[in-house]
Each structure stands twice: as C-alpha cells, then as structure tokens.
Amino acid sequence: MAVVTQREFVAEEAALGARELMEYCYERGWTDGLPVVPPTIDRVKAMVAADRRPAETVIAQHPATGLDLSLHAAAVNAVMAGCLPDYFPVLVAAFEAMNRPEFNFHGSTASTGGSAPLLVVSGPLTDEIGMNADVNLFGPGNRANATIGRATRLILRNVFQMLPGISDKSTQGNPGKYSFCIAERSRGNPWPLLCEAQGYPKGTSSVTAYAGGGFCNVENHGGNTPEQVLASVADAMANYGCITLGQSVVILAPEHMKIIGDAGWTRERAQDFLFSQAKRSVEGMTDVGKYRDREYDTQHGDGAHALAEQGFIHRGLTPQDILITMGGGDAGGHSCFIPSWSRGRGSIMQHAAIKRS
Amino acid sequence: MADGTIFERKGIQTAAIVTHTFTRPGDAMARVQGFSDYQYVLMTHPISSLDAQQVRERAEQALPQVLSILGLR
Numbered sequence: 013m014a015v016v017t018q019r020e021f022v023a024e025e026a027a028l029g030a031r032e033l034m035e036y037c038y039e040r041g042w043t044d045g046l047p048v049v050p051p052t053i054d055r056v057k058a059m060v061a062a063d064r065r066p067a068e069t070v071i072a073q074h075p076a077t078g079l080d081l082s083l084h085a086a087a088v089n090a091v092m093a094g095c096l097p098d099y100f101p102v103l104v105a106a107f108e109a110m111n112r113p114e115f116n117f118h119g120s121t122a123s124t125g126g127s128a129p130l131l132v133v134s135g136p137l138t139d140e141i142g143m144n145a146d147v148n149l150f151g152p153g154n155r156a157n158a159t160i161g162r163a164t165r166l167i168l169r170n171v172f173q174m175l176p177g178i179s180d181k182s183t184q185g186n187p188g189k190y191s192f193c194i195a196e197r198s199r200g201n202p203w204p205l206l207c208e209a210q211g212y213p214k215g216t217s218s219v220t221a222y223a224g225g226g227f228c229n230v231e232n233h234g235g236n237t238p239e240q241v242l243a244s245v246a247d248a249m250a251n252y253g254c255i256t257l258g259q260s261v262v263i264l265a266p267e268h269m270k271i272i273g274d275a276g277w278t279r280e281r282a283q284d285f286l287f288s289q290a291k292r293s294v295e296g297m298t299d300v301g302k303y304r305d306r307e308y309d310t311q312h313g314d315g316a317h318a319l320a321e322q323g324f325i326h327r328g329l330t331p332q333d334i335l336i337t338m339g340g341g342d343a344g345g346h347s348c349f350i351p352s353w354s355r356g357r358g359s360i361m362q363h364a365a366i367k368r369s
Numbered sequence: 370m371a372d373g374t375i376f377e378r379k380g381i382q383t384a385a386i387v388t389h390t391f392t393r394p395g396d397a398m399a400r401v402q403g404f405s406d407y408q409y410v411l412m413t414h415p416i417s418s419l420d421a422q423q424v425r426e427r428a429e430q431a432l433p434q435v436l437s438i439l440g441l442r
Contacts, residue, residue: 076371077401118371122394178397181390301418 037092042170044162044190048092059087062100062369071104072111074172076118081107085171086163092170093163098141099156101366102219103163106131109221109364116360120223120353121174126182127353129164130224130261131193132337134206135217137366143195147341149263150194150227150348161191186226197339200266202273206337209279210363220335222261222361223353228254233345238272241347242282246289248349249327249334252300255292257307257325258352259333259361262286265347269338283331288319290327297325328355335361370395373409374402384438386431388414410434 033050037043049055060067060083067084074080083104090103110117110129120127133143144154152158168174176182182189196206203209207218228251232244241264249260264272272282297303303325310329311320317330328334340346353359373385387395387409399407410431419427436442 076398079401173401177393179394181394 041175042092042166044165044169046190048166049094051088051091055091056084056087059090059095059097059100060084062097063104063367064369072107072117074118075113075116076122077173079172081167081171086167089166089170090159090163093166094155094159095163096141096155096159099160099163101368102131102133102137102141102156102160103167105219105364105366106160106164106221107167109219109362112362114358114360115221115223115362116358117168117223120359121168121172122179122181123353124181124183125225125353126185126189127223127225127359128186128188128192129168130188130222130350131161131164132196132206132220132222132261132335133160133193133217133366134196134210134220134337135212135366136215137217137368138195138198145195145197145199145339149197149340150192157193157195158191161188161193164193165189165191186224188224188227192224194263194339196337197266200269201338202269203279203337206335206363212365217366218363219366220361220363222259222335222350223359224261225254225351225353228349228351230347230349231345232268232347235345236271238275238277238282239285241268241271241345242285243289245347245349246286249286249290249351250292252292252296252302254349254351255290255297255302255325255327256352256355257310257327257329258355258359259328260286260290260335260352261350261361262334262336263339263348263350264336265340265344266338266342267345268347279336280331282336283334284319286334286336287317287326287328287331288321291321291324294323294325370398370407370409371402374399374404374407377404377407382439384435385409386412386435388412388416390414408438410438 034047037048063083065083069083070080072081086103090100141156143156174180198205206220210218212218228248230245230248232241235241245262294303320326370385373383376383389411412431
C-alpha cells in the first residue's frame with residue numbers, strides 16, 4: 013500500500029467533505045439534477061453583500077402560495093447555482109420583474125406549457141460581469157449566463173416549491189428550465205439596446221424576463237433582403253404548433269441583422285413586418301382545431317391593431333408584442349424565435365433596472 | 370384550487386374542479402393554503418379538446434359531486 017502523505021490526506025478529506033455536502037444537497041432535494049455548490053455561511057454572506065438591503069428584504073412573493081423570496085434565500089440559491097456575487101444584482105432584478113402580476117410567474121411555471129423564464133440582460137453590465145452575447149449564445153460555457161439562469165430555476169424550485177410532478181406540471185418542459193439567460197449583443201447592433209428602448213437612463217442596464225416556451229432555430233443562408241430574412245422568421249412564429257396570441261422573442265443573428273440594418277430598417281419597421289406576416293388564416297386554424305372565436309374577437313375587436321388582417325389570426329396583438337434584438341456569433345444565418353407561454357392566462361414580459369451595489 | 374380555497378376563506382362555498390392528472394398539485398396547493406382535507410370535484414382528463422356537447426356531458430356527470438360538496442344534496 014502506498015504511503016499517503018499529510019498533504020494528500022488533507023486534500024482527500026477536503027474533497028470528501030465537499031462530496032458529502034453535495035450529496036446532502038441531493039438528499040434534501042435542493043438540486044436541478046446537477047451537483048450544486050454547498051451554500052456555506054461565508055459564501056451566502058458574500059452574495060447577500062452584493063445588495064445593500066437587509067438580508068430579510070422580500071423581493072418577490074409567490075402569488076398562489078404566498079411564499080416569500082428574501083434576499084437571503086435568493087443568495088443561498090445563487091451560491092448553489094455557482095454565481096459570483098457580481099451576478100447577484102441581475103438575479104434580484106429578474107425576480108423584481110417577475111414579481112409583477114402581469115408576468116404571472118405561478119401560472120407560467122406550474123403549467124403544462126413547460127415554459128422557462130428567459131432572461132435577456134442588456135447594457136454595460138453585461139460586459140462588466142463577463143456575460144456572453146456572442147458565439148454559442150444559448151449554449152454552455154459562460155459562467156454568468158449559465159449560473160444566473162440556473163439560480164432562477166433553483167429559486168423557483170427551492171423557495172417557491174415549483175416541484176416537477178407536484179406543482180410544476182410541464183408536459184415536456186424545455187431545456188431552458190435548466191438555465192435560460194443571455195446577454196444582448198451591443199457590438200455591431202444597429203438598433204438602440206433594449207435598456208435604452210425601455211427608457212432607462214444612460215449607463216443603466218436592465219433585465220427582461222419572458223416566459224419562454226422553447227427554442228426554434230430560423231435558418232436562412234440564402235436570403236439577402238430584410239423581407240426574405242424576416243419572412244423566414246415570421247413563418248417560424250406562425251407555424252401551427254406555435255401560433256397563439258402570445259408575445260414573441262426574436263434574437264437575430266449578426267449576419268441577418270447586418271442585412272436588415274444595412275437596408276436602414278428600424279426595430280419598429282421589423283416589428284411591423286413580423287406582425288403583419290406572422291399569421292394563419294381562420295380556415296387553416298379551423299382545420300387544425302386551434303381556431304377560437306374569442307381569440308379572433310380579441311385580436312379584431314375594439315382597439316384592434318391596424319395591421320391585424322380580417323380573416324387571419326396573427327401572432328400577438330400588436331407589433332410591440334415582438335421583442336427583437338441581436339445576439340450570437342459573427343458567422344451563420346441562424347436566428348431564433350422563442351414562443352411564449354399562454355397569453356390567454358396572462359403572461360406579459362417584464363423588465364427591471366439592474367441596481368448596482 | 371388556489372382560487373377555490375381563497376373563496377372558502379372569504380366564506381363563499383366553492384366546488385373546485387380538478388382533472389385526475391392534477392390531483393397531486395391540487396392536493397399540494399390545498400395543503401399550502403391550509404385546507405389539507407379539501408374536497409373537490411374530480412373529472413376525467415383532458416377537457417380542452419372536448420366539443421361543446423362533450424363538455425355538457427362532463428358537466429352533467431360532475432353535477433352530483435358539485436351539489437354534494439356545496440351541501441345541496
């Protein structure tokens with residue numbers, strides 16, 4: 013038997029301790045299936061200190077159960093997700109946004125629809141904390157993106173008790189339920205950043221929370237006009253499986269955005285185009301069993317948008333229901349459309365300023 | 370289920386309707402709201418794909434349970 017040195021023994025004991033702590037978290041049902049960082053007191057204190065308010069400050073309340081999310085509880089889950097304290101203000105702002113009744117975060121997390129809160133972080137903070145707005149945007153590899161999104165899920169699970177099969181009845185869920193957080197790309201973006209368009213003062217970053225129902229890749233390498241590129245996006249938005257009165261998130265690839273931006277199109281023009289094109293006829297909707305009078309009346313009744321065409325169901329109620337911005341790597345004609353959870357039961361994306369400590 | 374228990378707290382007798390696949394979340398929600406033995410109407414799942422006539426039949430099937438929970442039969 014080999015002789016174990018003192019240093020090796022200490023290292024092994026430390027490793028075993030970490031493993032036991034990790035297993036303890038599994039036994040308590042605190043994980044998303046992946047190992048978590050043990051939320052030791054010093055780590056949690058460091059996380060809470062990233063917000064100047066007292067640890068017991070309530071930042072969100074579950075509308076159906078009345079369960080509270082305190083800064084302390086948020087910090088515990090941020091630690092477990094692997095967040096650094098610098099990321100904490102993003103997580104806090106995300107829950108402040110989701111706490112508004114219009115977001116309906118009980119419904120959107122409990123429903124069979126299986127949506128996940130997509131967080132789109134916009135502004136200078138994204139670079140400061142090292143978020144990824146570039147290549148492999150929705151994929152793994154960036155600590156801030158991965159752990160802020162993961163902490164969101166752990167809070168829903170551990171604080172608000174949205175437990176699969178019990179209070180979370182997602183039929184299939186979606187991969188974003190592990191983590192669904194991106195940064196908006198500012199480099200080469202011809203349009204005002206979301207935080208600017210949302211009206212925040214210069215230098216203020218924001219997070220937009222959206223109940224996202226999955227991910228639809230929009231491939232178009234041949235189109236070289238705004239109409240061609242956006243027509244393929246609109247088709248994805250209006251496919252029979254996705255079309256509802258719900259909102260939309262569209263993240264344009266830089267290649268696609270260059271075509272649109274170079275042609276002088278504004279965000280508003282692109283929104284108008286997508287809204288007018290993302291539609292299905294009443295006959296077609298009836299054929300697949302998805303037509304409902306009340307939805308048609310909602311879209312075409314009093315206050316209907318001028319672009320809502322008679323005889324058609326459009327995606328969303330107005331062009332402003334479509335969030336569009338840019339993200340991803342320089343190469344590739346791959347944009348994406350992310351459908352929403354139910355408009356019928358009320359789920360409207362919300363944004364909040366990220367307050368630096 | 371949450372709505373049903375909220376009505377009950379306000380003194381309004383309520384018959385919540387739950388389809389059988391939602392009994393676990395329904396029971397959990399009732400427990401969280403402080404109604405651990407909450408009685409509700411159990412209905413076959415699904416409902417959303419039924420036509421108007423089928424919905425009427427389901428309602429007629431559920432009626433005795435509704436009346437019983439409301440203490441009317």
